[in-house]
Amino acid sequence: MTSEESMTAHGHNHGPQHGHEHGHEHEHEDKALKVRVVYNGVTERVAFEFSQTLGVLREHAIQAFGNVPQPHLLSLFTTAGVEFGPNRDQETIAEAGIKKNEELLLRPGVVRGG
């Protein structure tokens, strides 16, 4: 499920002035750098630049889901389980090896109770 699905799978509104057929890749969107971020079953697309830090990407990912009052407790994870937490906020996205359209998970680094 994607909260943007009601808008469009392509990332912008297809109003009457859109001017071309649906069902094909958009050239301008091919150039857009985005990752897919999953949080609690919802997927959002988050824009990035390779020169940005992981901290900026983490912040933008958290903002995409809103209403998360303790953002320092959430990390980005690859689907293979590599954690990009606050301790890696200064690394660039390029250094971290994150790819365009990669799926990342926004989740707590630790879940415990007691």
Added chain:
Amino acid sequence: MVRYRIPAGLLAQTFAHFRACGAGRRECQVVWTSPWADPKTIDAVVHPRHLAHGGGFELDSAWITAFWLELARTGCGIRIQTHTHPFEAFHSSIDDEYPIIHTSGFLSLVLPNYGMGPVGFDGAYLAEIQSDGAWREVPIDSRLEVIP
């Protein structure tokens, strides 16, 4: 504010997990999920892979990763985390700091006596994340309704 509906069978299943896994000696956790298409009606009890002892538990990180992908694939979300305490039910500082979901409005239900008592909310404690990140106790019947 959302008032979730939890079928009585799923509440019974929750206690069954606590009794089988915690066995009256260890804490245990389950999460209650529902589809994003109908978030108010809980339709599954999920028992995470975790390590536990008499005074706490910690979820397996690889399990969380797999579960996150499963939630995205199935279009479901976690609505309430439920765990046990050895004696009195309350929200500890560890419970405050390390929930599975950090969104304002998320609920955390704590059951006393390792969940070995009767199925229901006797002695239970329900906490909710506020917009400033603090947890606050909320009346159980204001957020949860047990349905047949």
